Amino acid sequence: MKRLAYIDWMRGLACLLMFQTHCFDSWLRPHLHSTRLYGLSQLGGTLPAPLFIFLAGVSFALATEKLRQKGVTSTAVAYQTIRRGAEIFALGILFRLQEYALGYRWVPWTDLLRVDILNILGLSMMFMGVLCWFTAAPVISLARRRGILWSFLVAAAIALLTPPLWTTWRPKFLPWPMETYINGVHAYNEPQHWLFPIFPWCAFAFAGLAVGFVIFSDFARKREALFFIALGFAGVASLLLSMLFDKLPVRLYAVYDYWHSNPNFFLARCGVLLIILSLAYAWCRWGFAHKGFSPAIQLGQTSLLVYWVHIEFVYGRFSILPKHGCSIAKATFGLVVIFLAMLLLSIGRTWYKNARVKALRPQAPPAPAPAT
Secondary structure, eight states, rough: THHHHHHHHHHHHHHHHHHHHHHHHBBOOGGGGGHHHHHHHHHTTTTTHHHHHHHHHHHHHHHHHHHHTTTTTHHHHHHHHHHHHHHHHHHHHHHHHHHHHHHTSSSOOGGGGOOOOHHHHHHHHHHHHHHHHOOSEEEEEEEEHHHHHHHHHHHHHHHHHEEEEEHHTTTTTTTHHHHHHHOOOOOOSSOTSSSSSHHHHHHHHHHHHHHHHHSSSSSHHHOOOOOOOOHHHHHHHHHHHHHHHSSSSSOSSSSSOOOTTTTTHHHHHHHHHHHHHHHHHHHHSSSSSSSSSOHHHHHHHTHHHHHHHHHHHHHHHTTOOOOOBBBBHHHHHOOOHHHHHHHHHHHHHHHHHHHHHHHHOOOOHHHOOOOO
């Protein structure tokens, strides 16, 4: 099995779920939004964002471990990782500028300040870089243990603080462009669950960071299959605990909103993520993920690019089908077109990147001719 192919496969799964959610949401006629198909589509659409952010944390941990093993200082590690987070955050702002420029006739100017997934990915990476610098130690194993502990604590703290910051403790003294990064209030009078504020979305990144560090632990590396099986059972336990806590008569918060801001829902979604991670590992190791070409792995390797491009051809000015004017059959056909187009774009990007690396690689000098 190619090392960590399951991470790319999970990203590819998130891309596929994202495509179908966006396509049906953008193109189906309004009266078809009450169909079972649309309901299932939107249910699947609850997974891509947590998957992307969680996997960003896992990948961040793996990148940090590799830098540490190469002997890179903690300050240099923090600089590299925080800079990468800043780049992603800048890309998020650039994306919003692009969307506004292409749709300025019907897009309100407030969309320029919308907290989208790229913004929170960049911020999460910068926060994780600070935490990894804070937990650094001369011994890599000690730094890893500190990282696991503090990542779990930060994830739990963010999840627990989310409900009051969305309701009774709202920082209303802040201008809404700043408050929206706390609770997603945007230009409205209350937090919007379709946005991506720090609370609760950064918690998924820190949960992924903790899991990523655990993957590098001695137990996980020596008993990899057993570890991922245990990870799946941990996911099931998280789901059961979430349901148990939800049924308890005790309520910690003045406003109880299980499906949007409550820590119990965060626990349930983390359980689902752990189960998917376990199944993805099994599929990539014992399944058919490497039996020939894998579209999921391919899309996962260029997830940022296909996310960026497909939005414009589904929601933007260059939408390939009329918005809110399609039948189920026509929208499904458009979904197939988007999938194939993004897959070809991903393959082209990978080919170009490999060709460029090959061109920049130093060529070995020709062998000297034999003496005569």
